[in-house]
Amino acid sequence: ARAALAEAPVSPGRLADGSPIPLLANLGSAEGAEQAAVLGAEGVGLFRTEFLFLDSVTAPTVAEQSAQYERMLRAFHGKKVVVRALDTGADKPLAFLNNAREENPALGLRGLRALRASENILRDQLTALAQADAVTDAELWVMAPMVATVDETKYFAGLARERGLRTAGVMVEVPSAALLADRILAHADFASIGTNDLTQYTLAADRMLGTVTAFQDPWNPAVLRLVGEVGAAGAALGKPVGVCGEAAADPLLAVVLVGLGATSLSMSAAALADVRAELVRYTTTQARQLAATALAADGAGAAREAARALLLTFT
Numbered sequence: 001a002r003a004a005l006a007e008a009p010v011s012p013g014r015l016a017d018g019s020p021i022p023l024l025a026n027l028g029s030a031e032g033a034e035q036a037a038v039l040g041a042e043g044v045g046l047f048r049t050e051f052l053f054l055d056s057v058t059a060p061t062v063a064e065q066s067a068q069y070e071r072m073l074r075a076f077h078g079k080k081v082v083v084r085a086l087d088t089g090a091d092k093p094l095a096f097l098n099n100a101r102e103e104n105p106a107l108g109l110r111g112l113r114a115l116r117a118s119e120n121i122l123r124d125q126l127t128a129l130a131q132a133d134a135v136t137d138a139e140l141w142v143m144a145p146m147v148a149t150v151d152e153t154k155y156f157a158g159l160a161r162e163r164g165l166r167t168a169g170v171m172v173e174v175p176s177a178a179l180l181a182d183r184i185l186a187h188a189d190f191a192s193i194g195t196n197d198l199t200q201y202t203l204a205a206d207r208m209l210g211t212v213t214a215f216q217d218p219w220n221p222a223v224l225r226l227v228g229e230v231g232a233a234g235a236a237l238g239k240p241v242g243v244c245g246e247a248a249a250d251p252l253l254a255v256v257l258v259g260l261g262a263t264s265l266s267m268s269a270a271a272l273a274d275v276r277a278e279l280v281r282y283t284t285t286q287a288r289q290l291a292a293t294a295l296a297a298d299g300a301g302a303a304r305e306a307a308r309a310l311l312l313t314f315t
């Protein structure tokens with residue numbers, strides 16, 4: 001009975017009306033993959049590859065990388081796995097990618113900008129991913145971090161497709177990318193909203209700085225409005241829009257994000273059960289009503305309270 005319980009499949013993420021909202025895991029290592037699968041992850045929505053190489057002094061080789069990616073992809077055979085290209089930056093510097101001292105590293109040569117400045121490293125990573133993809137059967141999607149422009153989107157998607165990677169998307173975590181989501185999604189296969197950085201940049205509040213945490217609240221209607229822009233663009237173009245920032249792990253906010261157009265949610269595996277249980281309580285119409293109510297508030301706290309008050313009126 002114990003074994004049967006452990007193997008009992010967890011039901012997939014869905015709303016009360018049956019609309020599927022795949023619930024995916026955020027991972028930083030291959031080791032976390034099995035545990036995430038046990039907790040009901042329907043795939044991986046964000047594999048943070050930079051975590052694999054935080055201690056590396058020199059750039060990892062194609063062979064080193066493909067071995068790691070292969071291992072992780074095997075844990076999710078048949079399932080979607082979104083791998084993010086190395087996201088070096090303020091909070092996670094990679095010695096082999098960014099050495100420059102910058103006054104404002106959050107606004108500096110980070111994410112895709114840093115990869116573009118060392119294009120051989122990006123090329124190697126995409127080659128390693130294509131090699132791992134060829135010998136595994138997960139559905140591999142690749143995406144670029146910290147994309148700010150349409151030009152960067154075209155650049156990344158072009159390099160990925162050159163290597164035979166079929167599904168190439170971008171993170172939306174810079175306000176400019178959210179505001180131009182319709183044009184960005186014309187060139188990308190999907191978008192994934194990173195609410196951690198999107199909140200940081202929208203509110204101009206360093207996510208590493210304790211003195212400004214009050215501003216770091218993804219319930220802020222300014223952030224929600226940007227999420228809604230991306231959701232609307234995705235719906236208009238028929239392209240998936242995921243959310244992979246911490247906001248997706250807040251059960252009620254997860255419902256609001258779906259109401260704003262998110263088609264999948266990715267989070268640390270420990271949060272999956274609570275989000276799954278909350279989503280299934282609401283219909284698509286109710287999720288949209290909650291989103292509209294939160295959007296109409298003046299601030300983060302008011303948005304949260306308004307959504308809580310509204311859900312009490314649902315029968």
Ligand code: PEP
Nearest residue numbers: 173194195196197244245
């Ligand atoms: C984000 O910014 O929301 C995100 C998911 O990426 P990271 O937290 O790794 O910067």
Ligand code: MG
Nearest residue numbers: 173194196197
């Ligand atoms: Mg980010």
